Structures are given as structure tokens and as C-alpha cells.
Amino acid sequence: MEPRNVQSDGQYDIEFDGDQLLYVDTVTNQTVQRLPEFAEQWIPDPELARDKFESLGTCEYNIPRAIKGENHPPEAIVSPTSIIYPKQEMELEVPNTLICFVTDFHPPTVTITWTRNGQMVDQSEVSQTQYYSNSDFSFCIFSYLDFTPQENDIYSCSVDHISLRAPLTKFLDVTTVPTDQQVVETAVCVAGVILGLIGVVTGLWFIMKANKSCQA
Numbered sequence: 001m002e003p004r005n006v007q008s009d010g011q012y013d014i015e016f017d018g019d020q021l022l023y024v025d026t027v028t029n030q031t032v033q034r035l036p037e038f039a040e041q042w043i044p045d046p047e048l049a050r051d052k053f054e055s056l057g058t059c060e061y062n063i064p065r066a067i068k069g070e071n072h073p074p075e076a077i078v079s080p081t082s083i084i085y086p087k088q089e090m091e092l093e094v095p096n097t098l099i100c101f102v103t104d105f106h107p108p109t110v111t112i113t114w115t116r117n118g119q120m121v122d123q124s125e126v127s128q129t130q131y132y133s134n135s136d137f138s139f140c141i142f143s144y145l146d147f148t149p150q151e152n153d154i155y156s157c158s159v160d161h162i163s164l165r166a167p168l169t170k171f172l173d174v175t176t177v178p179t180d181q182q183v184v185e186t187a188v189c190v191a192g193v194i195l196g197l198i199g200v201v202t203g204l205w206f207i208m209k210a211n212k213s214c215q216a
Helices: 048-069 180-215
Strands: 012-016 019-024 031-033 081-086 096-105 111-116 126-128 139-147 154-160 168-173
Touching (some): 019 048, 096 111, 096 154, 111 139, 139 154
Antiparallel strands (some): 012 019, 081 096, 096 139
16 A cells, blocks of 8 residues: 555544534645634634644644554455435526535545536536545545536536546436426416315305204
8 A cells, every 4th residue: 555645635623513613724824714604713723733734733643654564454445325415405507516525535535527518618607625534534624616507517427536447427417407387387276276175165065054954
């Protein structure tokens, strides 16, 4: 197993209950909060950048020695799984975000690409998170694509990983989004069924009332 440069490949973050709160950028040494909307309410400890150096330095020192002590065991190779879904309920012509969630892979290096109708999307529309650790020591990551649903558009998220012979690709077809006309037609059908049931119940009530009058 080829040793990694921990200082360049490593990541320092703080999580709570499985959710990442913040991480320290390994290039700028700036603390980045996972949820920017809370940035004004909570100021991270300025010592986190120093803690990052100390923690990654400890890993850089210990990992090669641990590998040597275990007689260079093979690195665990685990294939990822993925799912693609919209951030909000999709409506045609309404801006939204597609999310590609990739998880359960090891080692923590994947390449994620997006296509729209078979063509690579503009990378300015794409963003992704840091790698997150799972409880079983595998990893996960989120990739985001800003998009505006257009009828008949097909999007794909492809994941490439050392464990895969071919990229793992998932698709989302915008034709599954109901149009306004379909919504109206469905509403009319439902209303018709309800009115029909009301008519049946009303008819039965009059019949029962008429039978009681005859018996009297």
C-alpha cells in the first residue's frame, strides 16, 4: 500500500451526532462552517487551525509506523453506493438543486461527474462537500447541481472509484414531474369521484327514507 501525504490528503473536521459542523480548510487554514446561515450566531474557536496541524501531524507520524507494525496489510477497497434526488419537490421551470449522495466507499477518493441529456454540465453549476466518515470507517460525500427542470430533460450522476470497473451512474428523468395540466386533470378526476360518491350516498338516503314512509 502506497503511503499517503496526510497533511495534503488529510481532513480535520468536527462532527456532532454524525453531522459535520465545520472543517478546517487544509489550504487556507480557515475554519469553514458547514451551515453558513449559523455563522453569525456561532464563532468557532480560533485555535482550531493549530489543532488541525497537531492532529494531522500525529496521524502523519503514527500511520506509517502502524502500517509497518501490521506488516503492510492491504488497503480495504469498498465500492460506493449512490442516489440522486432533488432538494425540493420538482416543478417545471422552477430553479432547484439536484443532490447526488455517494456513500459506503473506501478509500476516500471519488470523482463525481454530472450530465444533462448526455452532455457534461458546466462545472460552475456543481459543488460538493468534504468527505464525511461513517461509523464503519467508510466515507460519504454530497455533490450538488443547480438546475431548472425542463420537460424531457435527463440528468445523470456518475461516480468513479478505484473499486469500480466502470463508473456507477444514476439517472433522474424530469418527465416524471407532473405538469400543471396533469395536476388540474387529476384534481378534476378526484373531484368527480367525490361528487359521485356524494350522489350515491344521497340517493341511498332518499331510498331508505322512502321505504320507511311506505312502511308507515
